Amino acid sequence: MTDICFTEDAPHILLVDDDARLAALAGRYLSENGFRVTRAASAAEARVKLRAMEFDLMVLDVMMPGESGLDLTGSLRAERAPAMPILLLTARDTPEDVLAGFEAGADDYLGKPFDPRVLVARLRAMLRRAQPPTATTGPLKLGEASFDSGRGELIGPNSRIRLTGAELALLTTLAAHPHEVFSREALAATLGLDDVNERAIDVQVTRLRRKIEPDPREPRFLQTVRGKGYVLKPGP
Missing domain, CATH: 3.40.50.2300 (Response regulator)
Structure with missing residues (x-):
């Protein structure tokens, strides 16, 4: 009941x-x-x-x-x-x-x-x-999509793209420091995951790539740096 x-x-x-x-x-x-x-x-x-x-x-x-x-x-x-x-x-x-x-x-x-x-x-x-970040920055271009960290919004060519809370936290962290490599440990801490579940970061990255990459199998924007972690490289 x-x-x-x-x-x-x-x-x-x-x-x-x-x-x-x-x-x-x-x-x-x-x-x-x-x-x-x-x-x-x-x-x-x-x-x-x-x-x-x-x-x-x-x-x-x-x-x-x-x-x-x-x-x-x-x-x-x-x-x-x-x-x-x-x-x-x-x-x-x-x-x-x-x-x-x-x-x-x-x-x-x-x-x-x-x-x-x-x-x-x-x-x-x-x-x-x-919660959307309080700091406002200009939208970050990710091909045909753009991410406004101030509003916590990912906008595609035709409409807003929905993000889960974990996806939003991950993208916000990476977008705050584009071109900077983040280890899985650092990203796990951002999402509140313990060390045992750092591999869960790989799952969240895979999900996020499906929403921002033209071809998630060949990522242009959210790239893997072998042995180090992940980096966001915005661009047209």
Whole structure:
């Protein structure tokens, strides 16, 4: 069943988990720490909530009956839904499982069981990354696209290109220092990932290339520097 807890003027979180006890405990803790929480017990119920309300972030269990959290994440990204940050909760936290989550479009993950204080810290960090930068700079040309870091917008030849929170954080960091090589460690720190998940940076880079490169297999703008990391080279 759905349980909605309200905290005035708070970030609105959609918490999706079929474990009623865990969801109740997590929802209560989040509410006590300044979040407005709406619960859903399945991906189908989450879709209903997403159509009816606006959310700042989704916390989504991976292993659920019916449509999994991983499938729901991939579906929402494929539908070009608003790029709401998504944190996956999973008892399967091998590197392969984590990378599959990032490939589907998740912004972060947290293994079960988890410390609720860590969940709160992760959510606050994700919300900070999702906010457009306060500093305003001129748009950066990336072929037919342009990135305005001040507005946090990637504009294609015909329309705005949606970015996930993690993609926006990654592109903003690289765009702030074009032609400078960033190690995976540095980029992982920017996205709030721990050292174990530096390989997740490769997944985010691959996703970002699909949105800015004419041919992602032969990147012109977001290039790999062998043995060092990645560099953004803007241009026409």
